[in-house]
């Protein structure tokens with residue numbers, strides 16, 4: 001078990017040296033040599049063109065499961081700030097760790113991240129593992145997965161939680177496969193049962209719920225849907241121990257290069273999957289211009305505008321606004337569906353919202369099956385009056 | 398260039414109904430379809446092959462014998478060869494075991510340049526199998542792929558969806574791509590002539606023996622996650638319809654919303 005260089009195959013090309021995020025490989029006498037600080041993260045194996053590196057990680061059955069302690073979260077950033085979902089994860093991790101009598105650990109990777117440590121500690125995090133490098137400012141799968149895999153092998157957490165965002169769903173399976181452990185996707189509920197993490201998730205397009213455990217391997221890993229877990233109020237007097245992990249990243253070893261970053265939503269606006277209030281429009285909106293009335297309502301109540309696929313297909317809204325099976329999953333406190341029939345593919349993306357309001361001319365529209373409250377009526381009449389009503393009352397205080 | 402597309406046959410989740418009495422899924426009569434994401438991935442894979450000019454597309458699936466029909470469809474869509482990985486030993490696979498089995502099959506196919514997957518399968522919706530295959534093959538991956546172009550030197554330009562737009566990436570094979578169909582994508586049926594042609598293409602069936610690899614990583618034994626219970630989500634209760642004319646209804650809704658925590662706690 002461990003890592004080994006097959007000397008016959010190694011050409012001393014040095015690619016692995018560049019790829020190692022922990023600077024644990026050197027070239028000596030034209031052959032790669034692994035140093036003691038190797039974490040078995042596997043970044044070198046992936047890049048080697050000559051199959052000259054043999055890596056064998058401990059098998060789950062060989063592991064003493066009781067060695068694994070603490071509940072970790074992966075902290076996702078948005079530009080320079082911590083994403084709201086990370087606070088949701090921290091809150092949940094705290095609750096689970098208290099049940100187990102363990103600590104909460106958080107991993108933050110990025111350019112400069114030290115100043116964020118107090119922010120996340122306030123949600124109940126005890127230990128923070130940070131790695132700072134300018135090549136970590138933009139997420140990239142290989143480096144992030146390599147560093148995380150290495151950290152988990154070294155510190156042996158019992159549970160690791162990721163956000164079920166674009167980033168988390170790209171990163172978590174990579175790490176789980178490297179560690180040979182289970183991973184439960186898109187959880188909407190987490191608790192501890194008989195000492196194990198009980199993970200609840202929707203499947204079959206939201207038609208059923210499944211309870212899942214991962215008893216035989218550690219860590220137990222899951223991705224968690226944004227907006228589902230409650231956030232506790234922060235306690236700024238809480239401080240965390242900070243462990244900095246030195247990393248060394250050579251951009252030349254990156255095999256996928258970001259050429260351009262295009263934003264279709266205005267910066268500064270809240271993202272759809274983080275919003276407390278979502279107001280979505282569908283084919284019933286009739287035109288791109290008509291979305292103005294939803295924008296106005298959104299401004300009044302501090303919401304974000306979403307869309308059904310029909311509205312996106314018609315070119316009225318950008319794709320990043322689409323809610324549903326092939327779009328985003330949202331679970332805000334309040335979801336207002338305007339001119340949306342609510343077919344199953346749309347429902348999948350919004351069914352777990354706390355409150356659903358529907359405005360639709362067709363009383364038979366399936367959206368009314370899942371709505372809490374609805375108006376059978378013309379949205380062009382209802383929405384502007386609703387907006388006036390709310391504006392009048394909300395500006396009073 | 399040798400390209401592989403991983404496809405899955407899934408129940409059409411839009412047709413799945415819940416039995417109102419037993420609260421279990423009614424799967425009888427639910428048609429099995431080629432996962433729409435994978436349908437698109439195969440079409441893209443074939444398009445890239447044609448753009449390159451030479452090369453072949455191999456479609457693989459792990460599934461029961463009936464999954465053959467999903468592969469036949471892919472052959473009709475332009476894939477050159479199919480592999481059905483089927484054995485009782487694979488039953489009960491979770492994403493890790495599925496990815497292990499598929500990765501083993503891909504290795505067996507020889508040196509592969511690109512692997513195409515759907516972003517997710519509509520039954521499990523996990524989106525995990527693609528990245529887990531990539532990790533096991535030691536290939537870089539790009540998920541949430543909206544668009545792929547390939548130039549004469551085989552350089553790939555990829556649009557990857559992000560939460561607030563997209564990234565334009567540059568990459569070279571080998572790599573794995575998980576594809577997101579455009580919103581306008583409608584999986585269509587290939588013409589009869591292509592379906593007939595598909596019947597003449599090579600079709601392989603591999604059982605666990607033929608596949609080789611570490612048997613302890615197959616099926617239930619190789620799965621770390623265990624589903625211990627399934628149930629229908631708690632019903633949301635009846636919808637309260639505001640039975641008033643447009644203007645009055647809007648005002649009433651306003652009153653209700655003003656009491657909602659999302660507005661109080663702004």
Ligand SMILES: Cc1cc2nc3c(=O)[nH]c(=O)nc-3n(C[C@H](O)[C@H](O)[C@H](O)COP(=O)(O)OP(=O)(O)OC[C@H]3O[C@@H](n4cnc5c(N)ncnc54)[C@H](O)[C@@H]3O)c2cc1C
Nearest residue numbers: 282283284308309310324325326327339341345360361379
């Ligand atoms: C694989 C796959 C993935 C999909 N993914 C998604 C997805 O991610 N997201 C998604 O949304 N869909 C998705 N769909 C499509 C989905 O099945 C529906 O076609 C789509 O959601 C319909 O959008 P809609 O409700 O806006 O339009 P329609 O179904 O046309 O409904 C429009 C509604 O507006 C009402 N209306 C019209 N005028 C007014 C008015 N003046 N006032 C009030 N109401 C009015 C009508 O009564 C009607 O109910 C997917 C489909 C497939 C096959």
Ligand SMILES: Nc1ncnc2c1ncn2[C@@H]1O[C@H](COP(=O)(O)O)[C@@H](O)[C@H]1O
Nearest residue numbers: 403404459514515517518523524525526
């Ligand atoms: N049994 C399978 N056989 C072949 N490919 C699969 C299988 N399961 C999943 N995949 C591939 O992995 C993708 C993601 O699936 P999932 O992780 O189940 O959401 C699918 O779109 C397929 O490309």
